[in-house]
Amino acid sequence: MKWSEGGAFMGIDTAFERLLEDFMRYVHIERQLSPNTGRSYDQTLRQYAAFCRDHQLRSIELASARRYLYALYDQELARATIAQKVSCLKQFGRFLTRDTDEPNPFDGLKAPKRQQGLPTFLVPTEYERFLDAFRSSDTLGNRNVALVELLYATGMRVSEVVQLDLRDLATDHSYVHVYGKGGKERIAPIGTFAKDALELYLPSRDPVAGHEQALFLSHSGRRLTTDAIRKIMKKGEQLVGKHVTPHALRHSFATDLLERGADLRAVQELLGHASLSTTGQYTHVTTERLRHVYQQAHPRA
Template sequence: MEPGAQVEAYLRHLAAERAPSPHTLDAYRRDLGKLLAMMQAHGVDSFHSLTPDRVRGMVATSHRQGLAPSSLQRLLSSWRGLFRYLAAEGLLAHDPVAGVRGPKLRRKLPQVLDTDEAAGLVTVEGDEPLNVRDRAMLELFYSSGLRLSELTGLRWGDLDLVGGEVRVLGKGRKLRIVPVGRFAVQALQALASGGNAGPEQPVFPGRGGAPISSRAVQLRFKQIGLRQGTMKRIHPHLLRHTFASHMLESSGDLRAVQELLGHADIATTQIYTHLDFQHLSKVYDSAHPRAKKRMP
């Protein structure tokens, strides 16, 4: 089987077994397409001929050409998945990325809003339908820490406004139930009172009654941030980061925050401990009488 056909077989397997979002599947397709292009440029016509040294060469060349370390790490992750699949199917006897590491990543902490900034952002005034919808979206993001894809895919049947809960289908089609705060419940009730709130109806419809697109939400949040004069760039994931940081800062319960966010690996959640430490460091520096004083 040609490498291109093997990649297509893997993508079909991925779609059937893990049911990733179309966006994620497209990202895998692009990453594996880059592998095929690099193999062709290096005169490698099969995965059997691909060795760790050759892969290191490809990674090094891409890095010199300006591809970011994070992009190279993602490429290697996609390639590892392909080679694991081929090995499990008996189509590959060795792992071409064994021992191959991408360039070291600089740890970049996500930006978050402080409590006053968050409260100001989600306070959307006015009873016009667009304002009611925007207020409900912002409150739900900040209240429950949803991913953008989880919010756009919500149906009214997923919400329990009496019990204050929302049922979401996260990455890997994993179901989790997340609390919904009082202000978000009130905003959603106001949105539901406008009609079209049947169990199968999208909570946030776009054109033609279909669920609102991710791009439409991103653009709307950018407009709201500019209108409210917020100095930080406003985007949906900023509110997820803010939710996680504020929950961890208040509770100190890393495992609970992991469950609320739907992270499979607690290491992903641990980045918020660094954010919390930054906050504590600022408090220490401003409050401790000897924090910034030189020793005599």
């Protein structure tokens, strides 16, 4: 089997496999990184090992890693994707040399500069049209409306939503207990519209739930996955004419709060951002929207 981006990689070097297993234990147990990050690290390192095998390269070597990155550039992968892979290799090298005086073999790798773009978001009128795509009187319709409303009302990440259990929802449905990145927890208030949607969905959830405690369930009664939620989002894209992901609803949540005068630090807490600078990207969004309104409305713009 030849190396290719995104495939399944088998038969990598046995010694590298042992190092990878040790690293993944370190990632999950000591670093306590999220399952999604762990899966990404595992996929990247297996892909890199397969590339080295197919090109007869030494795997723990800077020159080999650079050739791997050149191959990714040739495939025209997104800069953010390549930057993530560089970070993974550097973390792996740091792990390999953490109890020695040896330098990190991957320290010389350079991540591409990320293109600065404004995050995708929906204005309130677009959100209403988007939500219309999910309205129906059946169980899945109630679930989808409740899911979309909760994402928009709380700004939760899709990875946080799929982890929610019934017990994380307050008895009066006014707030939800969220488990975020790095084991951080926060309380997210729930607005009236999302609360009403949840109260409509929950009775229809019970008949298919069995012993499953997840808040959002598939039609077969299992916990809804992140991939399933992204597929659900696609249903409303034609009504708004733009690509809408769960993260776009998170952006919409933050943008709408800031445009209505919310304090930046309060928005930081609601989003679960570790750094205020991360939240600060939304100030650029609101400034851009104000500039657009000005140019459309002012007679001398």
